[in-house]
Amino acid sequence: MTRTFSIAAAFAAALALSAPASAQDAAVAQARASGAVGEQADGYLGLTPGGSVSADLRGRVDQINIQRRALYTRRAAERSVSVNEMAAAVACEIFQADANAPHSRIAVGERYRDEAGQWRQRTSAAPIPAPSFCGG
């Protein structure tokens, strides 16, 4: 039993290293749920103002943003577009308000920052307005 577990753990660890994990960092996920962290229209995570944020959380958010930027940079180079454009294209997917949208990453109750820089909260009643650069 223990052996099976350790093999499974090793496999999971290898998988985590080689392939992207399916869930976001638990501390960050919790911070999103509590509104301390939210998605921004620029394709990065942001810390909402007013809350006291631990250095640990700040570091985790920074790490995610650094890795996002690396992804955007690589893909932008492949497509001959700017990094900001690639990031904005991802933001358009993240901001999809449709509940059935497979890529919407802003749950009801979570906060997000629109393209004007304003922090808002998603409510069940109001869909998120997509940033103006997203197009149809």
Next chain:
Amino acid sequence: MRSTLLIAALSAVTFAGGCIPVQIQAPDEPIEINLNVNIRQEVIVRLERDAQELLEQNGNLF
């Protein structure tokens, strides 16, 4: 097809005539192309599939 023939013909002429020195003068000022404002939305739309792929493949970051 036509352009291919033209290129072939031009290459032949170039080879026949030896190396033709072509002087390209670099402009003093860098040429600024600022289409960003106009093409931005179009680019975003074109990147939709890429954006979806990045999200799907990097669930730990989104």
